[in-house]
Amino acid sequence: MTRSQSFTVWLKSHVKDRNAIGDLARDVASDPNWPSRKQLEGQREYLEDLGAVPQAVETLERAWELYRAQTD
Numbered sequence: 001m002t003r004s005q006s007f008t009v010w011l012k013s014h015v016k017d018r019n020a021i022g023d024l025a026r027d028v029a030s031d032p033n034w035p036s037r038k039q040l041e042g043q044r045e046y047l048e049d050l051g052a053v054p055q056a057v058e059t060l061e062r063a064w065e066l067y068r069a070q071t072d
Contacts, residue, residue: 007043008036010067020059021066027056040064
């Protein structure tokens with residue numbers, strides 16, 4: 001996997017996963033307002049502004065860690 005693949009593209013590739021990251025991926029895939037060009041901070045803020053539960057924000061952060069580990 002290359003660094004050129006964006007986080008959002010990487011995340012959407014997990015829509016079939018049956019875990020919290022898959023749940024987040026499905027939500028992101030169906031959200032036309034998802035701030036795909038923003039980094040973790042902007043995406044975290046977006047979820048918080050929507051009133052997301054803390055577990056969703058934690059899942060976003062865990063997904064970013066996996067993305068970075070796989071693309072670095």
